[in-house]
Amino acid sequence: MTANFIKNKVLKILAFTVLLLLSKSVVAQSHPRLVLTKKGVAEIKDNLGKAPLFDSSLQDVKKEVDAEIILGIEVPVPKDFSGGYTHERHKKNFLIMQKAGFLYQILGDKKYAVYVKDMLMAYTKLYPTLPLHPQERSYARGKLFWQALNDANWLVYASQAYDCVYDFIGGNDRAIIEKELFRPFADFISIGSPQFFNRVHNHSTWGNVAVGMIALVMDDAELLDRALNGLKEDGLPAGMKDNDGGLIKQEGQKTGFLANVDEPFSPDGYYNEGPYYQRYAMYPFLVFAEALQNTKPDLKIFEYRNGILIKSVYALLNLTNSKGEFFPLNDGQKGMSYYSRELVSSVDIAYLYGNKDTSLLSIAEKQGRVQLDNAGMAVALAVKKKLAKPFTKKSIDLSDGQDGNQGGVAVIRNKSKDDELTLVMKYTSQGSSHGHFDKLSFSYYNNSSEILQDYGLARFVNIEQKGGGNYLKENETWAKQTIAHNTIIQNETSHFKGDFEIGDKFSSKRYFFDASNPKIQIISATEDNAYPDTKMHRTMVLLEVDGYEKPLLLDIFQVKSKRPNQYDLPFYYLGQMMTENFKYETPKSLEPLGKSFGYEHLWKEGFGKAGVENTKFSWLDNGSFYTLTSATEQGDELLLARLGANDPNFNLRRDAGLIIRKKNTDKATYINVIETHGSYSPVTEVAINASSSVTAVEKVYEDESYIGVSIKNKNGSSFLFVLATANNSVSEKHILEIKGTIYSWVGAYFSKLIK
Template sequence: MQYFIVDCGYLYLATKDKKYFDYLKEIFLEYADKYPQYPVYTKEQVAKSYYLGRMFEQWLEDAMWFSDVCPIYEIIRDGLTQQEREKIEKNLFQEAADMITARRGQHNWQAWNNAMRTSLAVTLKNDEMMDYAVNGSVGYIEEFKKMVYDDGWYKEASPGYHYFPLKALLQTANAARACGIDLYNEKLKSMLTGVVKAMYPNMTFPAHNDGGYMSDISNQDFLYEMGYSRFKDPFILQILAKVYATKDRNSALALLTNVDIKPDKTPLKQDSYLFDDTGIAILRSGDNTLVFRYGFSDGGHSHPDRLSVTLHNGEKEILTDCGTYSYAQPAYLGWQKRGLSHNLVLVDGQDMQIRGAKTAGRLLSFDPDKNGGVASAVLDNNGYPGVKLTRTVKLDHNKFIDRFEAQSEEEHTYDYVLALSDKPELGDGFVDARLEGKSPAYEFIKGVKSKIYKNGIVTFKAGTTKFEIKNTYKTPIEVFWAEAPDIMYGSSEKDTHTIKSYMLVVRTKGKNLSISSDIILGKKR
């Protein structure tokens, strides 16, 4: 219903057709009749679960609803009678304000809490509420300092959990603007323009942390319309031109920009880039993109994926990160949120530690060049106590060179993991096997087969990509391959797509590990 309300509001602004005013008046008056009858949770219930909403199960959804509809109410307010205004503002908006003042959240939840408070503050002309939502201890300014990196990423560091709070931050800035408070700054703009530098050439993002696979910037067109209306940045306009080469320009927020945008089908060419605060190194050569993650992600949406990579050939990921599809599926906690589903090294079959900023990797070097470049990072005993992990990656045209080392005073089992989008062609000699580890993710793979390579070298193809993996100590390795859970993506259950996924594991045992891989991307199919 909130999107219908928003669309009616903008249509009324654009056309002055009274039928849209009448729709909105009827809707707001009906909510004013019904909202006071919605359940009011007790302090004891809220104490047990501060997630409780009133219009929805979670107050997060209440916050999203009111942040959207409050500005629309402003459009029709002057056309209502005093009695109608008093009824709507008392029974709907003030009731909602009473509810949200008893709620607090963390991370993206608090961003939406502040968005709802500022929107209601404008509607109710409540300066105290506005001041608290902007300047309070968990207000916009403090949360923005705490949760947004200087390089533009929201600290939960996935596309979904970047754009989701970004909408709340923009709506807060819009509401504050109505009260003469300017929250638009370069750092907020960088949340729109900076993260674009992490995109693949096909306009999708790597599915870091609890991000959705194949997350597409075209789904965020309304945020870029909102952003351009305030910042007037030509790069935002360039992004929108690329987006509208793939979809119609039908967002109501397009009315804010007052500018024609000609669709541009040419690919967005970008150079290699380092997100040095978030800890993501991007190496590019033509259509090929290598993404190297080593940094810390705040909040509960992070995955144990320090020193992981993804590799994209311009059309699809060759080395994948499946991201997260649904929190309700067993595969979420059992597979997607585990290290084994990423391209990295596991120690003793268990996930690395990820709680706290001290678990972040440390960048050693970032040296981009016109053919790609080199990056290196280390986990100094802070991912796995007593184990130092160092990874150096190089992209040279269509060749990915990977050097992964581990050093320890103790004996360990090391699993060098590749998550593949194509089935590996490994030849004969593989037998049925069981790949075991302490992580529950090992239970999610199927059809496991293994083979011991005494010379420590395995070569194979997957699709058109060629792989050569060496144990540089020249000791035997055991190679496993298996079917991984399908990668799932889509906007809803009715729009769910699945992609076959495979994994290859090179297992060695000892105090140290030294793996060298050469991966050559073939022609696209």
């Protein structure tokens, strides 16, 4: 970053803060004022019975809260990790409190206000007696929960509940609650936990927003400034790390809510920790923005950084498969989707405070519920008027980094009617402490089914029986390591030697992206720092070619080093192996494939060598056939591996993979084609088009400036693809002779179907 850039950023933040202070008197500070307002509640009441989606959401919440009121209030002394009884009870308490507060405002029934008041008084009695949580695993322990993060969750929701019953409670009790509960709570998760609060991370976003939300309720300018701009002095040493090995503080780093809006998001709305944690952080980001918009409209928070918070919702929606499940990049649990409560609120808020994009309404319809505020009512009314239009997920290349210059994630889609093939290629920055060592990795989907998978995280979230619901040690020894991903590993050592501090300094670079032609969509990226003196260049092309049932995925991976090395390229498939064209041996007893960097977790189930110019390997999964055709060289090793070695607690899935190994070479080129074809029905017991149509994949040209690949079809046709690897200009003219034929073209690539 340049000095002028930093200066301008500081000036913007200072101006924003001044405007914040000046705007305090702009809005009459009545209650509720955060996500609900007096005017907003009146509008909601006027529309009750007119918006089915809101009405059904209201009835569902009412049923849930009424059941809890019958059970009574319980605020147990904390003792458990996530998933344990006391953890889950306190979590349910803050969720139910918030909902009860909303019900009081919308329905006017005092029983909900009484419930919230009694709950808050119970916590007011408990909180001053609490030491730090007895579980000592976290780098920042909470009091109600094992980590301060969950304490912040509690305060974000409890602030909304308090706001809704503020006038009902009365001045004397409010004074007690604020003095004994809310102010000490806000102080504890900020000045009492600077290693948690004063950083740029999803944890601190929750902490900043928690302090900011209660500050807005209590009209506390000091707390609000602390929330927006961080602690002025925190006493933290530069280089301090959290439990995941992530840096807590870097020299000169800005902190607070605004810094957390500035730094992790790219101009495209991609969040550097990945979609799983972006989803988690979207609730505090957007609910606080909504509260600021309602209380400090002159700040125009939704216009900050060119509307980055609204952009981030679109980025997230685009980072999903056909079922709405987020791609498990970095630490991500498979199955998390835009049906989560965080995305329900995000879609509602983005609709109301964005441009009222009617395509968002189709997502809300699928979600089947809305949040109980003006954003939710606006969505429900628009849905009732049948304004919803389809949200079309197109091929997209999302930049990473605050300035968009730290690599990115490309999502390339080919959709025909209800069938969609989706390629996800990741060439991002490290991704904070939740990042994996997976430069130039990819995953591939047939609709929502994984063809070639990313493992995701090694954790059973909120299942106490598995490591207290927290990250398992295998997340470090396996899931984060390079061998766990579909990318190149050199000398059985992870990228950057598996060292976060080294990896955090570098990002891959986009070489070329073009999705303008749906029949040939390309992402190409380079990585020069994962290994010393080694350059890697991966180009992936989703091809729609005559003669094939479905599009092909062409994968060209070039690696060049100053010295000979061993290179492994794994492909992690799901389902049942069908056929192969190479001989292999199966050992009588299993041994791990290696000793470290994740290799110790792979069983070596089979071993063979490429004996012909093409290696073919096919498998069946979820009713579809897939064939990998690789332009291997004589002597390339082929390893059949399965996850599960050195895993005594059975924490890892028993996934299978094929590894193509090239040894003792300073230059290696991997060329692979993945073909999706045919079907099998267990009902009719009929297999259709179960064999590959690819007869050969050949590297027809390679030098320092070009690489050419030919894909031959059983019908006699061939498809030629040539990439200019040294010049990515779209206007550059090229002339190249390949096997006696001269080809000329303009741009970074050339393709032709030869019949």
